[in-house]
Amino acid sequence: MIKGLDLTINSGETHVIMGPNGAGKSTLANVIMGHPDYHMKTGSIEFETEEISEMATDERARKGIFMSFQTPEEVDGITVSDFLKTSKTAVSAQRVPLLAFRKELADKMKLLKFDPAYARRYLNVGFSGGEKKKNEILQMLVLDPKLAILDETDSGLDVDAVKIVTEGVGHFKNDHNSLLIISHSTKLLDEMHVDYVHVLVAGKIVCTGGRELIDRINRSGFSEFAPDAKS
Amino acid sequence: MERVKTQIEDIERSIYDIKDTGHRSYQVEKGLTEEIVREISEGKNEPRWMLDLRLASLETFRRLAMPDWGPSLDELDMDQIVTYVRPDAKMSDDWKTLPDDIRGTFDRLGISKAEQEALSGVGAQYDSEVVYHSVKKYLERQGVIYTDMDTAVQEYEEVVKQHFMKLLPPGDHKFMALHGAVWSGGSFVYVPAGVEVDMPLQSYFRLNAPGAGQFEHTLIICEPGSKVHFIEGCSAPRYNVLNLHAGGVELYVREGASLRYSTIENWSKNMLNLNSKRAKVEKNGTIEWVSGTFGSHITMLYPTSILSGEGARSEYTGVSFAGEGQFLDTGTKVVHAAPRTSSTISSKSISKNGGNATYRSAVVINPNAADSKCSVVCESLMMDNQSRSDTVPVMDVRNDTVDIGHEAKIGRISEESIFYLMSRGLSEEEAKALIVRGFVEPVTKELPMEYAVEMNRLVGLELEGTIG
Numbered sequence: 001m002i003k004g005l006d007l008t009i010n011s012g013e014t015h016v017i018m019g020p021n022g023a024g025k026s027t028l029a030n031v032i033m034g035h036p037d038y039h040m041k042t043g044s045i046e047f048e049t050e051e052i053s054e055m056a057t058d059e060r061a062r063k064g065i066f067m068s069f070q071t072p073e074e075v076d077g078i079t080v081s082d083f084l085k086t087s088k089t090a091v092s093a094q095r096v097p098l099l100a101f102r103k104e105l106a107d108k109m110k111l112l113k114f115d116p117a118y119a120r121r122y123l124n125v126g127f128s129g130g131e132k133k134k135n136e137i138l139q140m141l142v143l144d145p146k147l148a149i150l151d152e153t154d155s156g157l158d159v160d161a162v163k164i165v166t167e168g169v170g171h172f173k174n175d176h177n178s179l180l181i182i183s184h185s186t187k188l189l190d191e192m193h194v195d196y197v198h199v200l201v202a203g204k205i206v207c208t209g210g211r212e213l214i215d216r217i218n219r220s221g222f223s224e225f226a227p228d229a230k231s
Numbered sequence: 232m233e234r235v236k237t238q239i240e241d242i243e244r245s246i247y248d249i250k251d252t253g254h255r256s257y258q259v260e261k262g263l264t265e266e267i268v269r270e271i272s273e274g275k276n277e278p279r280w281m282l283d284l285r286l287a288s289l290e291t292f293r294r295l296a297m298p299d300w301g302p303s304l305d306e307l308d309m310d311q312i313v314t315y316v317r318p319d320a321k322m323s324d325d326w327k328t329l330p331d332d333i334r335g336t337f338d339r340l341g342i343s344k345a346e347q348e349a350l351s352g353v354g355a356q357y358d359s360e361v362v363y364h365s366v367k368k369y370l371e372r373q374g375v376i377y378t379d380m381d382t383a384v385q386e387y388e389e390v391v392k393q394h395f396m397k398l399l400p401p402g403d404h405k406f407m408a409l410h411g412a413v414w415s416g417g418s419f420v421y422v423p424a425g426v427e428v429d430m431p432l433q434s435y436f437r438l439n440a441p442g443a444g445q446f447e448h449t450l451i452i453c454e455p456g457s458k459v460h461f462i463e464g465c466s467a468p469r470y471n472v473l474n475l476h477a478g479g480v481e482l483y484v485r486e487g488a489s490l491r492y493s494t495i496e497n498w499s500k501n502m503l504n505l506n507s508k509r510a511k512v513e514k515n516g517t518i519e520w521v522s523g524t525f526g527s528h529i530t531m532l533y534p535t536s537i538l539s540g541e542g543a544r545s546e547y548t549g550v551s552f553a554g555e556g557q558f559l560d561t562g563t564k565v566v567h568a569a570p571r572t573s574s575t576i577s578s579k580s581i582s583k584n585g586g587n588a589t590y591r592s593a594v595v596i597n598p599n600a601a602d603s604k605c606s607v608v609c610e611s612l613m614m615d616n617q618s619r620s621d622t623v624p625v626m627d628v629r630n631d632t633v634d635i636g637h638e639a640k641i642g643r644i645s646e647e648s649i650f651y652l653m654s655r656g657l658s659e660e661e662a663k664a665l666i667v668r669g670f671v672e673p674v675t676k677e678l679p680m681e682y683a684v685e686m687n688r689l690v691g692l693e694l695e696g697t698i699g
Contacts, residue, residue: 033654036646057653058662066654073651077669083655086665090656122669139655 002027002203005043009147014179014193018186018214019200020222025182026070028200029151032180033067034060047147062091064146068136074124080135081105081119084142091143108141111171112164133161137168148172149180152188166191186214199225247497247526249339250468251332251439255358256319258440262310265289268412271315275381275415280392288401288411295405301591302529302558307503312475314413316358316440322379324365333357340466342435350462352377354434356447359415370428376421377432380448383419390421394450398481398509398537406477406505410446414479417447420461422488424454431460431493436478438498441470449480453488453516460491466526469499473528476502482510484518486540491519493677498526500556506532514540514569521677524551524561533591535564538572538600545574550674553586553618562591562609562623567600567633578609579671582618589621594635596628606636612670613643614663 002024009015019025030038032045034057045053052060075083084105089096109116114134124132140148150165169192173179183189189211197213198205199222206225207213216224257274259267268289272282297304318333326334326343337343337355346353352366354377361379370377376387383391401411418434438445451461467474476498484490490510498504504527510518520534536545547563565574580588590609611620622639644666652662668675 033650035650056659057650058656058658061654061656069651069654073645073648075648075652075666075669077672078665083652083665086661087652087655087657090658090661143655 002031004204005200007198007205009178009180011146011178012175013195014173014181016189016194016197016214017180017182017200017205018184018197018217018222019225021184023200024203025184025200026151027203029067029149029180029182032060032149033057033065058090061145062093064091065149066140066143066145066147067149068140068151070151072124072132072136074122074127076122076125078123079120080123080138083123084139087139088142091145105142108138108171111141112138112168114138130158130160130164133164134168137164137172140168140172144172145177147178147180150182152181152183162188186218189214201225247340247466247499248468249336251336255316255440258313258316258443261313261442263289263292263312263314263409263413267314271413271415274315274317275384277384278388281384281395284396284401285412285414288396288408291401292405292408292412295402295408297405298531301531301560301589302587304503304505304529306473307475308473309409311442311472313440313443314446315415316443317360318357318362318439320357320362322361322382323363326363329362333362336437336439337363337435340435340437340464342433342464345433349430350433351428351430352432354379354418354432356416356434356436356445358438358440358443359445361416361418364418366432367430370426373426374421374423375426375428376419378419380417380419380450381415383450387419387421390452391419391450394452394481394483395448396479396481398483398511399479399507404507407479407507410448410477410479410507413444414446414448416445417449417478418451419449420451420459422451422453422457422459424485425456426454427458428460431462433462433464436463436465438465438467438474438476438502442472442474444475444477446476447478449478451481451490451492452483453485453490455486455488457485458489460493462493462495464495464497466497467499467502470501472501474499474502476504476506476527478506480506480508480534482508482518484510484512484516484543486514487516488513489517489519491521492534493521493523495523496526496530496532498530500526500528502527502529504530504532506530508532508534509537510535510545511537511539512543512545515542515544516540517544517546519546520548520563521674522547522549522561523674524549524559527559528557530557530559530561532561533564533593535566536574537566537568538574538603539568541569541571543569543572545572547574547576547578548674548677549578550671551578551580551588553580553582553588555584555586558587558589560587560589560591562589562593564593565595565605567594567596567603567605569599570601571603572600573604575605576607576609577673579674580609580611580620581614581667581670582611582620583614585617585619587619587621589619589623591623591625593625594627596626596630596633596635598629600630601632603630603632604634608638610639610670611641612667613641614667615643 199207355363366377401408582588
């Protein structure tokens with residue numbers, strides 16, 4: 001549940017949402033992406049001055065919004081390569097030449113040290129957690145969205161996964177795109193440039209600041225941000 | 232926020248639905264009588280034994296009851312079915328000599344193009360008779376025979392007599408008996424010992440006449456060490472009256488021979504498809520069934536492998552797709568009747584808009600089938616809450632040295648998977664089509680390229696958004 005949340009992300013910025021379990025972090029990601037199980041009673045979501053809260057998920061994706069899933073779905077019978085080409089064609093709204101696509105895919109996989117054999121495997125089927133994570137980051141690099149939401153709520157993010165995400169973000173981020181990282185832990189943020197940190201508690205942003213907020217959370221957790229906390 | 236729900240409509244079937252008019256030079260009266268059976272046989276100038284077989288089958292048909300299991304066949308009224316319709320075209324090995332719209336029909340279905348590019352031989356049946364048959368000359372020189380069944384009865388009478396309806400005895404069930412009485416058309420294939428036919432042979436069966444039945448008979452003999460891939464396709468335009476298909480397929484796979492039999496069935500939704508197919512496989516021989524069932528109102532189809540020689544092998548890969556008003560009851564039967572025989576069964580079925588896709592199989596392991604192996608995997612995917620899927624696997628094992636595996640999965644299409652794909656820019660329709668295509672991919676990859684494309688096109692769902 002999210003109530004009374006107000007967030008503006010300008011192009012070029014990296015925002016981080018942190019908060020305790022059940023604060024509504026994943027809900028926020030799903031609402032922005034338009035998951036059918038989440039309903040918005042009031043409020044609005046604007047993307048590049050356009051109201052998108054009534055748009056279907058795929059339309060939002062074609063506007064340039066991307067979300068990296070915590071637990072990506074396994075889809076049998078469709079290869080990573082075929083899927084990404086279909087997806088790239090959909091979001092870029094133009095024909096994607098096969099050879100150029102293959103080259104781009106191979107380059108990006110190399111960048112992520114992702115075994116090229118995985119391009120021919122079925123989407124996430126039998127992938128380890130780390131491989132699934134790599135595949136999400138690979139998709140982000142290939143689709144090159146204007147806003148990428150990384151849902152990393154999972155507190156079990158291991159060292160390898162942290163490295164994959166950090167490096168992937170390094171390749172992705174530039175002055176024209178934006179990043180919204182949703183996280184429970186701070187490990188992920190150590191090596192990353194961060195513009196704003198928001199603390200989400202019980203569906204509300206209770207505090208906004210810069211990187212220094214991360215240190216505060218590291219020292220004393222989220223308890224001091226609880227709405228009824230007296231600190 | 233109201234969610235846009237998607238309904239999956241029928242398979243896009245415009246090219247199948249084009250009807251030709253006025254190509255009947257002759258047809259029998261509706262219904263089934265001894266006179267009609269005699270008339271069919273006489274028109275074909277058949278030997279006496281064939282007429283006797285037809286008449287005996289008719290007697291059997293009258294005696295046998297309708298099946299008391301599977302989908303209800305109450306709608307079928309044999310008095311309303313025309314069992315024989317002769318097109319006004321003589322059989323030819325030259326498409327140019329066929330009437331324009333008959334030729335046009337097979338052109339639209341891609342048969343003549345496939346013939347040039349990827350097939351060793353082609354047969355094309357229109358209603359009750361084969362109108363086109365041809366096989367590459369170099370195969371003829373190696374002794375390969377590929378011709379229509381009626382010609383085979385005349386020219387290879389002894390071989391036909393030895394094999395015809397020996398695997399499909401008319402007494403087995405009512406529609407086998409019906410087939411024996413009124414069969415017409417179909418293909419005859421003979422591959423001599425050691426000959427490997429490099430590209431597939433294809434027969435296509437097109438039923439154009441409303442209210443008619445099609446009863447083609449396919450007989451394939453693979454001599455020791457030979458190899459061939461046979462493809463069968465079928466379709467019909469849609470009418471408001473019931474059509475009936477009760478074909479018969481008999482496959483003889485001799486020692487060390489290998490036969491792949493692929494079917495893409497896309498009958499219109501007024502068709503009762505009650506087909507019988509059986510293969511007898513001798514020592515170290517292999518039969519592979521690839522079966523795609525998309526069309527028809529009701530289908531009951533269970534290709535059967537009788538593994539009669541040591542080391543004989545059977546592989547069945549099937550996919551069925553049942554939409555509104557369809558009841559597709561499909562599967563396979565395997566009889567392990569010799570030591571060290573093996574079979575694998577893999578079935579995928581999809582149901583949507585209230586369709587019923589039922590998987591039914593029987594595996595019999597005889598007491599003498601020591602050290603045999605069998606593996607069964609059947610999966611069903613339901614696209615909505617109105618659709619139905621049933622799994623009826625039966626195993627009868629009479630030997631305790633066998634290795635048997637069975638795995639069944641029934642599931643609904645995952646909303647999370649659809650959301651995942653949509654978050655990558657695919658529309659809901661594309662996402663569903665992708666999931667379904669992926670689901671049937673193990674089958675499509677078994678098909679030659681052109682047919683894999685055809686299968687994907689058939690599964691390429693036509694979708695429509697409605698607010699719900």
